[in-house]
Amino acid sequence: MTTDPEHDARAAGLQPQGAPPGPDEGEPTGDAASVASGDGSGPAADARHMIADWGWLPPVRAYLDRIGATVTGMRTARVEQRDGKYVQSRATIRLTKEGAEWRMPVRAAEGENAADFEPTDSERLLIVAAAAAALWPEHVTPWEARYLPDALREAQKAGDLFEFRTIPDAAGHSQIIMLEQRVYRANGDKACLPWTYWDDNQWRRLEPEGLLPLWGLDQLKTHSIVFLHEGAKAARAVRRMVEAATPEAKAALAAHPWGKELQHAAHLGWIGGALNPHRTDWSPLANAERIVIVADNDGPGHDAVPKIARLLAAYPVTVEAVRFTTEQWPLSFDLADPFPAKLFKKAGDGPPRYAGPTMRDCTLPATQATRLGNPPPATGRGRPSTPPIILRQEFAALWIQIVTPSGTMFAPKHNPALLFNPQQFDAINRVFSHVRRLSEVFEAQAYKSIVHGIAYEPGRLPGIINLGGQRVLNTHMPPHIAPWKDTSGIWEQFLAHLFPDKEDRHEFCRWLATLVALPSVRMMYGVLLVSVMQGVGKSTLFDIVCALVGLQNCSTPSASLIVNSDFNGWLARKRLVAVHEIYEGGSWKAYNRLKSAITDELLLVNEKFTATYNVRNQAHFLLGSNSERALMIEQSDRRWLVPRVTEAKHPDGDAGFWARFHGWLASGGHGAIVHWAQEFVKGKGHAVRPGETAPGTKRKSHLIEDSRSAEERAALDLAEMAKAQGQPVILVEQDYLPWVRAAGGKRRAGSDVPAHVIRGWLASAGLHVCKHEERPKVDGRNQYIAATLPLSGDSPLAGRGWAELRQYRRTPDDLGGM
Known part of the structure; x- marks a missing residue:
């Protein structure tokens, strides 16, 4: 509402309040009842003695001028102050009649003192006397907007006139409570002017008495879900779109990023400004099932949400709020505005696709708690009951x-x-x-x-x-990516570029498609991608896979966090752990920590500021590196798929590929990849089976060889020296462990390589390591031994105790290890 009604009327080209319509304005010929029903029959009412509003009474005008109030209704006035483009109510004054008694209650806004706006005793006496002598018109609610002044007819033609109707009756008929006219001034400002119809056949630029109505109430007869927009304009625009009554509206609905979510609901608008939700009659929403507040994207709009939530707490309804951000939407954005162009991405020759947040991403709970x-009844003693x-x-x-x-x-x-x-x-x-x-x-x-x-x-x-x-x-929330079939082949081109080896590419596709299309399957191996050349597409792949499983289901910890942190929030409730850069080839600590993370079925979750709890481990691992020593891996490892990654930056030298591919992704390419994954796993043997281990690859063998630590090389050399003796040799754990950990005696301090890893190295080199339950007692304790001949079967060493076997004991020094 504006603070200068007469100025607004003149700016709109309207007559002053209460001025009778001229002959060219369609002077009605029916009495009050017939005009309200819209049939236009009967004699015209005599309006000569009716007052236009209580501001025409001299004592009232003097009082309102003194307190700086503006007439807003037949017997209502408000003291207002402007806050930017918004007008805030400081106090509301009403003239009411109860029986034969006239009253003037003053309601002050929070932080205001009602006494500052009360009439004096003499003012009150004069006002009551003038009110009793006046002839007051009565507000009526016609079926149709007839006998409009010229300005309102022009506004109606321009689409700037809004009808506020009642909820339809049993026959589907509704009545007009008020009209709202949008007026645009030369300086770009706009005003929303209220109009009501009265029993003297006059349209007056006044609000109805009492609380303001919601626009769009006629929709509540068929909808229990309500979107509540700030203003009638936004509500009407969205309503017209979702009703899709014209080809243009149908096309707009199909193209709207949130069209599906906005359908099958009523779209109502509250008026009076974001600062004054207390002035609205919310009671028609008492039977709504769910209300979603869509305020303008500005401070007053955001602040209006909890105010409306408190007012709606009088009814058993669930309330949510759509919250826009200025990073993505412009200031003051509402759903009547087009979505920003930057939220759409174009790929190739196809139309731009929406790449912004979903409506669910922007919706927050807003129900009064x-x-x-x-x-309790007062006892008269102590402090008052609360x-x-x-x-x-x-x-x-x-x-x-x-x-x-x-x-x-x-x-x-x-x-x-x-x-x-x-x-x-x-x-x-x-x-x-x-x-x-x-x-x-x-x-x-x-x-x-x-x-x-x-x-x-x-x-x-x-x-x-x-x-x-x-x-x-x-707590698992799946990503909301709609699959669609793509025929461009650009995804397959990307895969062929990144994984030149056909067999390796197929194995990676099995892993990725199972991850995306079969979320109930937990694979028992991860993927390690190593390329010396940077910029070949590994990071792009990481981003794609994270998006496909949902960012809320993905973590991207550093290798240091995985290896050294006591907290495991990076692993808990995640389907993907993506480590972009790992350089842990100098220690077994990372391998063993990751080995446990891959194989453990149950996690005790330890996160900061949160109670600990147990949850099943559902994580898969995707690691990347530009180093040949990315990760120490056992020779017998079955937990890592290591496909060969390209060392070329562009597919077939096509420098423009990356721009096309990223454009394709931005325009909805992830949905095409989801469709690809769903189709891929339908092939026989294409999906990874539960419990299946990682297949071997040439790249993995080379990586293991190139990344062998000094300790592993020492263990392999020791095994070769033992086998070269030409007679049975037995190595005892207490003899070979310190030597191997010191890298064949080349270092003073031993490393932290686990004993079982060293035993694995010796076994991979052809030595026969005894089982745990077959360990002989050597030097007073049970110890593992490794022999050049089998310790069971037809071997000469089979079935012998340590007393017989000790003759074959050799230390690394005995074998020439220096």
Whole structure:
């Protein structure tokens, strides 16, 4: 609303309030009742003695001028102040009649003192006397907008006139509560002018008495889901689009990035500005199932959300809010505006595809959490009773409380992947609560929202599930990527470039397609990509795979974090762990830590500021490096697929390939890859089976050979020296371990290579290592031994005790190891 009605009227080319329409304005000929029904019959009402509004009464005008108030309704005025493009109400003054008694209640906004706006006793007496003597018209609600002044007819033709109707009756008929005219000034400003119809057959530029109506109420007869827009213009624009009544609207709906989510719902608009949601009549929404607030992308719009949530708390409705960010959307953006061009990406000759966030990504819970109950009866002693805090069930239905032996966590039902400790939960919902520690109220009053554990099950629906007879929260959220068939072949061209070897490429495709298309399968091996040349496409592949599993299901820790950190949040509730650069070929620590992470089925999750809990390990590993010593790998390893990666920067020297490929990805290429994966796993033997180990590759063999540590080479040399003796040789663990760890005696300090790894090296070189249960007692303790001949079967060493075998014992020094 504007603060200068007469100025707005003149700017719009309108007559002053209450001026009778001229002959060219279609003066009605029906009485009040017939005009309200829209049939146009009957004599015209006599308007000569009707007042235009209470501002025409001299005592009222003097009083309103004194306090700086503006007439907004027949018996209503407001004191307002402008805040940028918004107008905020400071106080509302109404003239009411109860029986024969006239009253003037003053309602001040929060932070204002009502006494500052009260009339004096003499002003009140004069106003009441003038009101009693006046002839007041009555507001009526016609079926149709007839007998409009010229300015309103022009606004109607221009699409700048909005009808606010009642909810339809049983026959589907609705009446006009008010009209709103949008006026555009020469300086670019706009004003929204209210118009109501009265029983003297006059359209007056006044609001209806009481609270303001919502635009679009006629949709509530057929919809229980409501999108609540800031202003009638945005609501009408989206409504027309989703109703798709014209070819243009149908095309706009098909092209809109959020078209599917916006369909099958009512689109209503609240008026009066983002600063004044308290002026709206929200009661028609009492029977709504779900309300989504879509405020403008600015400060007042964001601040309006909790205010509306509190007002809607009078009704049993669930409230959410769409929150735009200025990084992606311009200031003051609403859904009547076109989406920014930067959120669309073009690939090749095809049309641009939307590449911005989904509506779900931008939607947050906004339901009022608590209400005040009735205080206990006063006893007359001590401090006054305080009302109890009651948790609203509509809020409790949106959250899940996870109780574990080590503590409590909270998760929103719309995205159970988000876990919050009690302090975070309290902070997030503080604006919707009467208390600071909402978590304590929730724990005491939301028993049905409690689960007793956390799960991460990619093959099952997110939310509350039964796992092992226990009610738990499945926190896995699948990515929302719509598959589509692509015939360009650019994805296959990328794979052929990155993996020149056909067999290696096929094995990687098996791994990737299974990861994407069969989330219930946990593969028991990871992928290591090594190329000395940078810029060949490894990082691009990493980004693609992360997007395909969903960023919320992916972590990108450093190698140092994996090896050295006591926290394992990087592994918990993840389907993919992507390490872009790993250079751990100088130590077995990384290999052993990753080996455990790949094979362990159950994790004890230890994250900062969160209670510990157990969850199944669902992680897969994708590692990259530009070093030939990326990772120390055992000769007998079956946990890593190492395909050959290209050393060329462009496919077949095509320098323009990367621009086309990234454009293709940005325009929806991930959906094409999902379709490819779904089709790939349908082939016989293409999907990786549960428990299957990594196939060997030439690249892996070369990498193992090139990355052998000094300790491994010492162990292999020791085995060769033993086999070259021409007679049986037995190596005892206490003799060879220090020598191998010192790299064949070349270093003073021994390394941390595990004993089982060294035994594996000796076995890979052809020595026969005894089993754990067959260890002989040597020098007072059971020890592993490694022999050049078998220790079982028909071997000369088979079945002999240590007393007979000790004659073949040799130390590395005995064999010439110096």
